[in-house]
Amino acid sequence: MTSAKSGPLLPTGNLLGIEGLSASHVTGLLDLAETYVAQSRAPDKKTALLKGRTLINLFFEASTRTQSSFELAGKRLGADVLNMSVKTSSVSKGETLIDTAATLNAMRPDILVVRHQDSGAAELLSRKLDCSVVNAGDGAHEHPTQALLDALTIRRRRKSFEGLVVAICGDILHSRVARSNIRLLSMMGARVRLVAPRTLLPTGVDRLGVEIFTDMQAGLKDADIVMMLRLQLERMTGAFVPSAREYFRFFGLDREKLARARPGALVMHPGPMNRGVEISSDIADDLDVSLIAEQVEMGVAIRMAVLDALSRGFA
Amino acid sequence: MTGPSGKTGRLAFRNARLIDPASNLDVKGGLLVENGRIADIGPRLFNDADKNDPEIIDCRGLVLAPGLIDCRVFTGEPGSEHRETLHSASEAAAAGGVTTMVVMPNTDPVIDEPSLVDFILRRASATAKVRVAPMAALTRKLKGEVMTEMGLLMEAGAVAFTDGDQTVANARVMRRALSYAAGFGALVVGHAEDTDLVEGAAITESEFATRAGLPAAPAMAEVIIVERDLRLVELTGARYHFGQISTRAALDAIAKAKARGLPVTCGVSAHHLILNELDVGAYYTFRKVKPPLRCEADRAAMVEGVMSGVIDVIVSSHEPQGADTKRQPFASAAFGAVGLETLLPAALNLCHESGAALPHILNTLTASPARILGLAGGTLAKGAPADLVLLDENEPFVVDETKLSSRARNTAFEGRRFQGRAQKTFVGGECVFSRS
Numbered sequence: 092m093t094s095a096k097s098g099p100l101l102p103t104g105n106l107l108g109i110e111g112l113s114a115s116h117v118t119g120l121l122d123l124a125e126t127y128v129a130q131s132r133a134p135d136k137k138t139a140l141l142k143g144r145t146l147i148n149l150f151f152e153a154s155t156r157t158q159s160s161f162e163l164a165g166k167r168l169g170a171d172v173l174n175m176s177v178k179t180s181s182v183s184k185g186e187t188l189i190d191t192a193a194t195l196n197a198m199r200p201d202i203l204v205v206r207h208q209d210s211g212a213a214e215l216l217s218r219k220l221d222c223s224v225v226n227a228g229d230g231a232h233e234h235p236t237q238a239l240l241d242a243l244t245i246r247r248r249r250k251s252f253e254g255l256v257v258a259i260c261g262d263i264l265h266s267r268v269a270r271s272n273i274r275l276l277s278m279m280g281a282r283v284r285l286v287a288p289r290t291l292l293p294t295g296v297d298r299l300g301v302e303i304f305t306d307m308q309a310g311l312k313d314a315d316i317v318m319m320l321r322l323q324l325e326r327m328t329g330a331f332v333p334s335a336r337e338y339f340r341f342f343g344l345d346r347e348k349l350a351r352a353r354p355g356a357l358v359m360h361p362g363p364m365n366r367g368v369e370i371s372s373d374i375a376d377d378l379d380v381s382l383i384a385e386q387v388e389m390g391v392a393i394r395m396a397v398l399d400a401l402s403r404g405f406a
Numbered sequence: 407m408t409g410p411s412g413k414t415g416r417l418a419f420r421n422a423r424l425i426d427p428a429s430n431l432d433v434k435g436g437l438l439v440e441n442g443r444i445a446d447i448g449p450r451l452f453n454d455a456d457k458n459d460p461e462i463i464d465c466r467g468l469v470l471a472p473g474l475i476d477c478r479v480f481t482g483e484p485g486s487e488h489r490e491t492l493h494s495a496s497e498a499a500a501a502g503g504v505t506t507m508v509v510m511p512n513t514d515p516v517i518d519e520p521s522l523v524d525f526i527l528r529r530a531s532a533t534a535k536v537r538v539a540p541m542a543a544l545t546r547k548l549k550g551e552v553m554t555e556m557g558l559l560m561e562a563g564a565v566a567f568t569d570g571d572q573t574v575a576n577a578r579v580m581r582r583a584l585s586y587a588a589g590f591g592a593l594v595v596g597h598a599e600d601t602d603l604v605e606g607a608a609i610t611e612s613e614f615a616t617r618a619g620l621p622a623a624p625a626m627a628e629v630i631i632v633e634r635d636l637r638l639v640e641l642t643g644a645r646y647h648f649g650q651i652s653t654r655a656a657l658d659a660i661a662k663a664k665a666r667g668l669p670v671t672c673g674v675s676a677h678h679l680i681l682n683e684l685d686v687g688a689y690y691t692f693r694k695v696k697p698p699l700r701c702e703a704d705r706a707a708m709v710e711g712v713m714s715g716v717i718d719v720i721v722s723s724h725e726p727q728g729a730d731t732k733r734q735p736f737a738s739a740a741f742g743a744v745g746l747e748t749l750l751p752a753a754l755n756l757c758h759e760s761g762a763a764l765p766h767i768l769n770t771l772t773a774s775p776a777r778i779l780g781l782a783g784g785t786l787a788k789g790a791p792a793d794l795v796l797l798d799e800n801e802p803f804v805v806d807e808t809k810l811s812s813r814a815r816n817t818a819f820e821g822r823r824f825q826g827r828a829q830k831t832f833v834g835g836e837c838v839f840s841r842s
Contacts, residue, residue, distance in 0.1 A: 289589035289642070290582050305589035328552070331582065337555040 100400035105224040108233035109274040124396035141170035144201040151207040164394035192219040223401040238271035240393040252279035260286040261320030286310035314352040420452035422465035426786035427769030439792040442834035473505025473793035475775040478721035485514025490726035496534035498812035500839035502747040503795035503828030511543040512570035518543035520562035535838040550574040553583040568595035575601040584644035598631040609698040629655035648672035654707035675723040676752035689736040696741035722749040726814030743818040751824035792835035799826040
């Protein structure tokens with residue numbers, strides 16, 4: 092366990108997005124997470140840092156890896172973890188989000204981890220709750236722990252973000268992962284490119300300090316990191332993209348397109364993958380280039396660091 | 407695009423009036439074809455050649471121009487081969503001086519799959535006398551709901567995307583299709599008629615329609631969609647071509663959009679340059695076209711639009727129909743008229759009656775469509791495919807449906823006197839038509 096850094100690890104008592112964090116906050120969290128990578132690889136993975144604290148995982152959208160990652164992070168730090176999914180909550184019986192917040196507040200949790208299909212839901216809950224709120228994904232807005240775990244994965248391989256060319260490819264329009272990553276990577280000095288069909292690029296995205304490509308071959312040229320995004324099934328049948336086969340032909344990552352990237356370029360994916368839609372299986376399974384499994388491991392470490400940081404209070 | 411493979415051997419033209427709108431050339435001289443391509447062109451070429459040399463065609467002062475590119479041809483293949491095949495349409499094209507037919511995807515099945523683009527190209531290559539450049543559907547089955555696989559279709563050889571004579575009614579679908587097309591640099595060709603306004607209508611709303619008692623739609627149905635699509639072009643940056651317009655309002659809207667720098671172009675059909683709503687006369691179904699014939703002021707505006715250059719191309723909108731679909735009460739009859747053979751004569755009418763310069767009119771039929779569609783032809787430049795038309799712009803004749811080369815005979819110009827038509831047509835240096 093490292094001692095607390097000189098500055099506060101988080102600017103507020105919540106982690107609602109990358110927006111609002113500074114480069115030093117990010118660096119501090121990544122440094123702290125490194126210690127949890129070590130802890131998680133040790134035979135005894137558990138400490139008592141959060142002993143007696145209550146963590147509630149409130150997931151309005153189905154999630155396997157993010158929810159279990161937070162659950163594991165909480166348990167490894169000794170917290171009591173309660174998982175609530177929408178199917179078992181009274182939200183499905185018509186309760187409003189505010190009512191849910193009031194109910195949860197009365198249970199006196201210390202940390203609420205929330206995922207919701209609507210952008211701004213985590214923000215709304217944070218205003219109604221006395222505990223810390225961690226955004227585990229709200230609509231197409233932010234997914235800060237994903238961006239942090241991606242950053243940790245990249246930093247362990249590339250040491251510095253400065254000048255690193257990162258191509259984020261796929262459904263930018265609907266992606267909270269893309270938005271959090273654009274914010275974080277730009278802030279850390281990386282050069283972010285977005286590669287997508289026009290229909291999956293939100294209006295005004297060119298003003299976020301990124302380079303836009305609709306030709307993947309051009310977009311991947313000399314890239315250090317290729318970050319693929321998941322294309323939801325319902326979005327590949329005509330409304331945004333004509334078909335899965337056309338999408339894979341022009342925007343799926345295969346060997347031919349990856350060859351345009353810098354030699355030794357690394358491939359990331361937040362999961363779950365659509366093999367043969369946005370990524371070919373041989374790349375996803377190639378441990379020389381794919382960081383996908385490592386991202387999952389770093390996810391637990393980052394979430395431990397975030398829970399740790401929140402438990403220390405804030406500036 | 408398909409076409410006859412380049413022939414070996416030479417073909418020479420002498421004593422021609424060479425008009426190449428692409429390079430502003432209008433000069434007397436000769437032209438040499440080698441291996442299916444234009445090898446040389448110049449004012450003194452073959453001037454002193456032996457007039458009896460069989461290898462040399464003496465043009466006797468007639469106009470030698472790039473072969474015409476007709477951007478709007480409906481055929482019946484696949485699905486309605488009894489009306490027209492790629493082969494029969496190409497016979498008509500050759501007789502009309504048209505060396506490239508841009509064919510619409512409104513067939514059965516609709517050309518909305520890469521394999522069907524491939525089918526058209528193979529059939530054309532095997533059967534057609536002129537080049538064929540297929541457009542693919544913009545939306546699946548032309549239903550206006552789901553965009554087609556534009557990237558794969560382009561790779562298969564589609565030169566543009568269109569629902570032909572169907573308007574994509576849903577603005578959101580159109581926006582996304584344009585946006586997607588823009589990412590591929592694809593050209594979208596739109597049809598401007600508000601679907602709900604024109605439903606069931608046979609002609610343009612007017613006093614004439616009222617007297618005739620025919621179901622009619624307001625001419626404004628056109629500009630409503632033109633304005634919508636111009637805004638969507640502004641939003642998406644897509645390259646957009648209005649397949650054909652027919653009203654003053656649409657012309658003015660497009661002129662303004664062009665002045666603002668939007669990447670839009672437009673065409674007009676020969677029908678809308680020559681005929682007005684009154685030509686429907688006594689329920690003459692061969693003049694039931696889509697969009698319908700308009701009032702005289704709109705027809706005059708179309709001529710003005712061609713003269714000013716706001717209208718980029720003149721098309722035939724060749725649409726074969728048979729007795730089964732045309733020998734019907736007017737409201738029940740199908741839309742469409744053939745036009746491949748009358749495209750050039752109708753366009754030349756602007757030279758004879760409106761004082762248009764011949765090179766300007768030929769530009770709308772050659773260089774301009776080639777530029778919009780990104781085709782190799784449409785020019786007499788050295789190295790270009792030797793697709794040529796030898797035409798006599800003054801020869802008078804009367805349109806006779808029994809002498810048309812197309813399988814379908816539903817011409818809107820039956821009995822009409824025109825001046826000027828093709829004498830010889832060459833595709834890739836090969837003579838595909840010679841008027842006897």
